[in-house]
Amino acid sequence: MTSMAPSRTSPDLSFLLDRTGFVLRSRMTAALAEIGLTPRMHCVLVHALEEERTQIQLAEIGDMDKTTMVVTVDALEKAGLAERRPSSKDRRARVIAVTEEGARVAARSQEIVDGVHEAALGSLPEADREVFLRALNALVTGHLAVPSESPQPVRRPRQRAK
Numbered sequence: 001m002t003s004m005a006p007s008r009t010s011p012d013l014s015f016l017l018d019r020t021g022f023v024l025r026s027r028m029t030a031a032l033a034e035i036g037l038t039p040r041m042h043c044v045l046v047h048a049l050e051e052e053r054t055q056i057q058l059a060e061i062g063d064m065d066k067t068t069m070v071v072t073v074d075a076l077e078k079a080g081l082a083e084r085r086p087s088s089k090d091r092r093a094r095v096i097a098v099t100e101e102g103a104r105v106a107a108r109s110q111e112i113v114d115g116v117h118e119a120a121l122g123s124l125p126e127a128d129r130e131v132f133l134r135a136l137n138a139l140v141t142g143h144l145a146v147p148s149e150s151p152q153p154v155r156r157p158r159q160r161a162k
Contacts, residue, residue: 024120031112035105036079040064040072042113045081045106048096052087058096081105 028039037045043062047053053061059069073096076082081102087093098106121129147154 024116027120028113028116031116032109035108035112037105037109038072038075040068041076041081042106042109044069044072044076044096045098045102046110048082048098049103049106052089052095052097054087054093054095055084076102 025039032039032042040062044058047058047061055069055073056066058064059066062069064072073082073084076096077084080099082096082098084094085097087095121133124132
């Protein structure tokens with residue numbers, strides 16, 4: 001019996017990007033778990049340290065919905081790494097402030113994240129690394145900078161149950 005599947009005329013870019021993104025996220029999650037953080041917690045800590053930001057601003061940066069953001073900040077507060085405070089710029093707004101311990105943990109988590117990235121890039125031949133990063137940056141800032149409008153929302157990949 002012959003296959004009725006159409007033959008490919010180009011590489012499956014969606015698969016390549018999805019698969020590498022998934023594996024990179026899984027490695028990042030495992031590495032950060034060693035210090036009790038999730039990638040989302042790391043993202044919030046690092047970006048809250050850069051400047052005064054509200055939960056909404058941090059959620060946009062981390063591509064999180066409101067519920068996920070609240071759960072993430074609750075976990076950071078419970079761990080003593082961050083707290084919600086009134087904004088110094090707008091009394092009505094509340095910002096996420098990183099505690100001294102949170103800043104220490106953020107510095108360590110950034111070292112971990114950098115190590116995961118360096119390991120991934122280190123698996124490529126040295127001559128290909130800069131070209132690869134330049135090409136990805138060109139896609140992210142160019143043709144793939146803005147998602148397309150769609151009548152059906154794009155679903156995020158389902159997390160596998162352990």
